[in-house]
Amino acid sequence: MSARLTFIHALSALHAGTGQGVGVIDLPIAREKATGLPFLSGSSLKGPLRSRCPAEKRTLVFGPEATNIPGSENQASPTQFSDQRLLLLPIRSLAGTFAWVTSPYILQRFVRDMKEVLSNIQTPSVPDIKNEQCAIAKDVSKITIGTPQKTVYLEDLDLPVQADQDMTSWAQWIGQQVFPDDTVWQTMLEERFCLVPDDIFNFLIETATEITARIKLLEDSKTVQDGGLWYEEALPAETILSGILLVNLMPSTKITETDIFKILQDLTTGNAVQFGGKATVGRGMCHVLIGKEGK
Numbered sequence: 001m002s003a004r005l006t007f008i009h010a011l012s013a014l015h016a017g018t019g020q021g022v023g024v025i026d027l028p029i030a031r032e033k034a035t036g037l038p039f040l041s042g043s044s045l046k047g048p049l050r051s052r053c054p055a056e057k058r059t060l061v062f063g064p065e066a067t068n069i070p071g072s073e074n075q076a077s078p079t080q081f082s083d084q085r086l087l088l089l090p091i092r093s094l095a096g097t098f099a100w101v102t103s104p105y106i107l108q109r110f111v112r113d114m115k116e117v118l119s120n121i122q123t124p125s126v127p128d129i130k131n132e133q134c135a136i137a138k139d140v141s142k143i144t145i146g147t148p149q150k151t152v153y154l155e156d157l158d159l160p161v162q163a164d165q166d167m168t169s170w171a172q173w174i175g176q177q178v179f180p181d182d183t184v185w186q187t188m189l190e191e192r193f194c195l196v197p198d199d200i201f202n203f204l205i206e207t208a209t210e211i212t213a214r215i216k217l218l219e220d221s222k223t224v225q226d227g228g229l230w231y232e233e234a235l236p237a238e239t240i241l242s243g244i245l246l247v248n249l250m251p252s253t254k255i256t257e258t259d260i261f262k263i264l265q266d267l268t269t270g271n272a273v274q275f276g277g278k279a280t281v282g283r284g285m286c287h288v289l290i291g292k293e294g295k
Helices: 042-052 055-062 104-117 165-178 183-192 198-207 257-268
Strands: 002-010 079-081 084-092 098-102 135-137 151-154 157-162 193-195 210-217 224-234 240-247 285-290
Touching: 002 084, 002 104, 002 165, 002 257, 042 055, 042 079, 042 257, 055 257, 084 104, 084 198, 098 151, 098 183, 098 198, 104 198, 104 240, 135 151, 165 183, 165 193, 183 193, 240 257, 257 285
Parallel strands: 098 193, 135 157
Antiparallel strands: 002 240, 002 285, 079 240, 084 098, 084 240, 135 193, 151 157, 210 224
């Protein structure tokens, strides 16, 4: 069995929904029950990639269709995607337009995934926030204002900056994974990378997602149809999620792990993939990045 890290970079707002609302938002995004963190389910990732795969390779890579399983082919898919969990959330910033924001818990969980996949990797330390009302960012950053005491302004929060050298290491490593061939975007991420306390991050994931009012008009009168007003929630463009891709071959499988990873790389390299709902209005256009073995 082999494993790789995966990264999802949202090029447009991403609506990975639950199909029902529980409050004022009629179509909320999916969230983890215990943490409240948004995620994209593994099935929402696997389905679109399966549909893009050439027919002659589809069963080998993704397993047989549930409705077409002769007795001899009744086996699980060798390709398994975990849920893609939130890694960096773009937050409106007074300086630098926006910041890519994460938290200590998010990074600690990401380190756990990294060590599952890359057993020998030496990860940067997760910065320790000494003040629960401050943020950690680079000394030279697009999102900081003021001298000598620098401050970041995220939405309506003003947070004094605490410097930490490990932030640069994290920003550089994540930038190389998400934008492997684009030094301009690697630099943009490094200049906008910001870590805030877990409690502040929990506040942001509840208040800084994108909420859109949608209406359905009567065709004749062009007035709102009865019951035709609803509210949709989405992760904003530039959101970055991460997860794990496993390839677990059965003894009878007629393909190698190397071939499967090569096919998946070909499916995702250079082309945006649509995930989640509301495809006809441009939601869910994403880049998928599959990490390299041992890196």
